[in-house]
Amino acid sequence: MGKAINDDHLGQLLNERLTIAKRTYATGGGINHCEILELEDARSLFVKTHANGTMQGMYAAEARALELLAKPGVLHIPKPLAWDENYLVLEVFTEGTPAADWQEQMGQGLALLHRGTRQDRFGFETNNFLGNTLQVNTWHDNWLEFWRDQRLGYQFRLLRSSTSHEDPLLAAGTILMDKLIDILRFDGEPAVLLHGDLWSGNAAANEKGEPVIFDPASYYGNREAEFGMMRLFGGFTQRCEDAYQEVWPLREGFDRRFQVYKLYHQLNHLNLFGRSYYGGCLDTIYSLI
Secondary structure, eight states, X not given: OOOOOOHHHHHHHHXXXXXXXXXXXXXXXXXXXXXXXXXXXXXXEEEEEOXXXXXXTHHHHHHHHHHHHHTTOXXXXXXXXXXXXXXXXXXXXXXXOXXXXXXXXXXXXXXXXXXTTOBSOBBOSSOEEETTEEEOOOOBSOHHHHHIIIIIHXXXXXXXXXXXXXXXXXXXXXXXXXXXXXXXXXXXXXXXXXXXXXXXXXXXXXXXXXXXXXXXXXXXXXXXXXXXXXXXSOOSOHHHHHHHHHHSOXXXXXXXXXXXXXXXXXXXXXXXXXXXXXXXXXHHHHHHO
């Protein structure tokens, strides 16, 4: 992992003189080394670093995503304070026990976030990363083409470079790609700002028990894509989805489309972590074709 930040570098980032009094290790995503720093002036900061020198622009993209996710003011988003290629400095929030209606708050807040960030084009102002995987976010007017070429297609190209051309998963994937036009028919849905990597490990509760979301891989996409990752590893219940739909109902047939969006994350895990995700990818594709 990356090298722990020192007083001088942190001071340069924040443009002030300061002294780190205490360091406490914290969790913050599998590719990051994270610490909560207590300063001599009693402030606390959350600092992320990493050792992968090929992930240029990662923290700038993450900081921008956090800024944009916070704009609607409907969910607690940690504020980015400073960043460079090697470090991201964030405000610290006090983690608390989720409120009894945390699931409902999350669903409603997510729907309001999506509804409050609508626009016409799909993509993002910069590429970013989903784990260690580059996520290409070139602007596009057509959601089907964006998802086919820059999401599923990109993952299948990564897989093709590391497996046999006779791999059954690639053969099934080819059939699915041909069927995408029927599954993801143009529906007039706007692009909305997605968290992009919303699983239970990237959500928590603040000291009031309210939802907090962090570690985004954001872009502007179809809102249904958010639920692919949310359903993959659990943590978000039916109460959350029902609360979302009370604010902004989903179109009929969303369960099948959610499978397409879940597959992107399954393929990414297969490409990153290996064969333990192979069967799940194949099962999802077979359910769609």
